[in-house]
Amino acid sequence: MGDRNWRTWRVATEDALYGVEGFFRTQAPSAHFRTSVHVSRAFSGALQRLARAARLDTIVDVGAGRGELLHALHDLDPSLALVGVEVADRPPDLPASVGWTHTLPEEITALVIANEWLDDVPLDVAEVDADRVPRLVEVDVTTGQERLGERVSGSDADWLDRWWPLRGSPPGSRAEIGLPRDRAWAAVVRRLRHGIALAIDYGHLSAERPALGTLTGYRSGRLVAPLPDRSCDITAHVAIDAVDRAGATAGADSSLLTTQREALMELGLNPARPPLTLASSDPAAYLSALSQAGETSELVARGGLGDFWWLAQGRGVDVRQVLGRPGSPACAPSTPPAVPPG
Known part of the structure; x- marks a missing residue:
């Protein structure tokens, strides 16, 4: 058998979720996990109001699943131009007026919604070895067994030092290298000519990184061990402050980081x-x-969906005017910590 079944978590997850027979190409996500879209159409109504408050008549849903949000938005406001972005084929029951594409448009004037999308962008996992050196974690794609691989280096090491430092951490400490998420989000913001890019996801900030990481799987509505064999979703919480900085660097001229509870209210x-x-x-x-x-x-709900992060970043639209309440600490403009010296 040799090493042919061993991959880094990023490579293994990329194939398991988005490969030719990957989970998101062959499975309906709603059969495995429930998002705010499935809880209530009030969620869709809030997003429609956000678009209208920003004077935007187009909504782009990134990671559109089987079009559930697009269906709800079309029912609420048929005058909206709607586009779904998803690796899976267009759902047959989607209204004819709703657009569907496998890749992001090159130029976007819209409210772009990424609801629980970033947590499914594959990433690598690092673990501190017995010599206190961070190494990439490799996984056997058939069993889920793990082993330590090469030392983390290059841009991945730079990202760890900046956003999830492992220096001085005890052996066994883990981190999830969020650089692919930062790049994915920056690609969204760079395409935005005018409008708002909104990421909604579970995540954490620098001061609250979990010592053992968050990598997990979902199958049929249940948490399961992450196994990259295409049978389950594989997800990890988002380092949302790193994503925030990536969007600002990509050209966002306004930014707001708040919770779903505060935003929806x-x-x-x-x-x-x-x-x-x-x-x-x-x-x-x-x-x-x-x-x-x-x-x-x-x-x-606190302790549930209400604790999800909402990161809204605008180009040509001041998100603080359309979503934030002046003086509200929960809706304050996001201010990622400064890059440490050295």
Whole structure:
């Protein structure tokens, strides 16, 4: 057998998710995990309002799955121009007016939404060995067994030193090298001629990096061990402050980093239950409002979807004016830490 089954995590995940028979080409993501899009159409409504507040009449959905968000947006506002970007083929039930492409357009004037896309951009994993040297982790694609490979070097080592330092960490400490995510996001922002690029994802900041990383798998709605055999989604949390800096370097002229809870409530969602008096005066309206309140509560819940990061970066649009509340700490313009000397 030799080494033919061993790959770095980035190479293995790239093939497992996006190869010819990869997970995202052959599986419907909604069968394996649930996103805010599937929780409530109130989520889609908030995004539609964001686009209109920014005076944008086009929405581009990056990592569009099977078009669930595009369906909801079309139903809400058929006048919107909608485009899905996805490696899978166009869903047969997508409205004819909705565009579908396998690659990002070269020039974009739109609200670009990347909802739980960056966490699926493949990356390498580093682990500190017995000599306290960070090395790339390799995985057997048939068993999931791991071993340590080459020493981390070059731009990957530079990224670690800047965003997830392992110097001085004990053996076994791990980091996920987010450079491919930074580059993927920068490619989105660079294509933006006018509009907003919005990344929505679970992630962490420099001061809160998990010592053992976050790499995991999802299959049929359950967390499973990450196995790059095309049978499951393989995901890792996003170093969102690094992505923020990458977007600013790529040309964003305004930026806002906040939580989903704060953003959705700013866009009009309210998790409050309807008054009990409505139950007697209009039972149907009460039940509808109660259901909507329950869905909204899930979207903004602390410890759940409400803790997702929203990174909004604009070109020609001040995202702080259309999404942030002046003076609100949670909606303050993002300020990634300065690059350390040396």
